[in-house]
Amino acid sequence: MKILAILYSGGEAARQEPRLLGTTENQLGIREWIEKQGHEFIVSEDKEGPDSVFQKHIVDAEVLITTPFHPGYLTADLISKAKNLKICITAGVGSDHIDLNAAVERGIEVLEVSGSNVVSVAEHVVMSILLLVRNFVPAHEMIERGDWQVSEVARNAYDLEGKVVGTIGAGRIGFRVLQRLRPFDCKELLYYDYAPLPEHAAKEINARRVEDLKEFVSQCDVVTVNCPLHEGTRGLVNAELLSHFKKGAWLVNTARGAICDRDAVAAALKSGQLSGYSGDVWNVQPAPKDHIWRTMKNPLGGGNGMVPHYSGTTLDAQARYAAGTKSILENYLANSPQEPQNVIVGRKGYETKAYGQR
Numbered sequence: 001m002k003i004l005a006i007l008y009s010g011g012e013a014a015r016q017e018p019r020l021l022g023t024t025e026n027q028l029g030i031r032e033w034i035e036k037q038g039h040e041f042i043v044s045e046d047k048e049g050p051d052s053v054f055q056k057h058i059v060d061a062e063v064l065i066t067t068p069f070h071p072g073y074l075t076a077d078l079i080s081k082a083k084n085l086k087i088c089i090t091a092g093v094g095s096d097h098i099d100l101n102a103a104v105e106r107g108i109e110v111l112e113v114s115g116s117n118v119v120s121v122a123e124h125v126v127m128s129i130l131l132l133v134r135n136f137v138p139a140h141e142m143i144e145r146g147d148w149q150v151s152e153v154a155r156n157a158y159d160l161e162g163k164v165v166g167t168i169g170a171g172r173i174g175f176r177v178l179q180r181l182r183p184f185d186c187k188e189l190l191y192y193d194y195a196p197l198p199e200h201a202a203k204e205i206n207a208r209r210v211e212d213l214k215e216f217v218s219q220c221d222v223v224t225v226n227c228p229l230h231e232g233t234r235g236l237v238n239a240e241l242l243s244h245f246k247k248g249a250w251l252v253n254t255a256r257g258a259i260c261d262r263d264a265v266a267a268a269l270k271s272g273q274l275s276g277y278s279g280d281v282w283n284v285q286p287a288p289k290d291h292i293w294r295t296m297k298n299p300l301g302g303g304n305g306m307v308p309h310y311s312g313t314t315l316d317a318q319a320r321y322a323a324g325t326k327s328i329l330e331n332y333l334a335n336s337p338q339e340p341q342n343v344i345v346g347r348k349g350y351e352t353k354a355y356g357q358r
């Protein structure tokens, strides 16, 4: 059987650091294991255009492994050409790079390594909230420049204590973000999600659910986005919704770039409607060199905490999602049942409620 994996090239770093398992060099640590069983394993980072390795091999691959960090976009058109494809495995969390509705129609299973990097992302969100609220990046850049003007950075630095923080999406990551914020003595922790938290979980973190999105954002000093990208969340944070944010709020998005409207966010930051925007996900990945989110700033020249997509790919996370990918593949090859929490699309359709209300 042909197993196709689209991973990112890790270059010199991956040759020096074998724990960079999600790379084309280290191949999730599963090449030998796959080949011993007589299967063919094609691994590449080449994913764009009809002549790419991805599009050439998808036509007869039975298994596709992709990562959200360097997504091979499996469109409905490609699915129609992928005559042999039975299962897509996301080495990580977030399968929006696959046209899930088309997968449902064709009976192709889609699985993720659920939970594999949710702590990694939650920690990054907490860090991002702090670096925006405390105006960290401009302060550090000042030091590198050789300057020392405390008031220039202190004029836009605050404490997180006493602020209202809310998450759009209170699943594994959103819950863990609020859980980690408890010791900061925020004024209130809020969430917006069509699925209410179980009572014991809401109680543990003392979070209040707000059912109307505009009302929710209007109450938050900090909004963090932690829901999957699907039809109901693409462009959710647009100019209209941003106009309901508190003036000068901070926005952190490590979920998916396309949940926030690129130009509306840049305009809101430029006008000061947002004081800061931070995250690691982009509407196209890799992000073009001139993507406005790389350089956008607030009126005081700060408020940008953008990094490449790496919050969920710490070395700890890579060990977990590589092991999880192998375990899903093992179950598939042995025709054994999969762990239910990993199944996004099963043989009979969606098996999760997280990718939209249907």
Ligand code: NAD
Residues within 6 Å of the ligand: 092, 093, 094, 095, 115, 117, 118, 121, 168, 169, 170, 171, 172, 173, 174, 192, 193, 194, 195, 226, 227, 228, 229, 232, 233, 254, 255, 256, 280, 281, 309, 310, 311, 312, 313, 353, 354, 355, 356
């Ligand atoms: P999860 O399935 O545990 O939780 C998602 C939550 O979002 C669910 O509670 C669901 O009800 C809610 N939701 C869905 N649509 C919504 C909507 N329209 N409005 C409000 N809430 C909605 O998923 P998770 O493990 O917490 O991960 C969430 C997302 O984070 C992933 O789908 C992925 O896109 C992203 N992620 C990013 C990275 C990274 O490295 N940056 C890593 C892991 C996950």
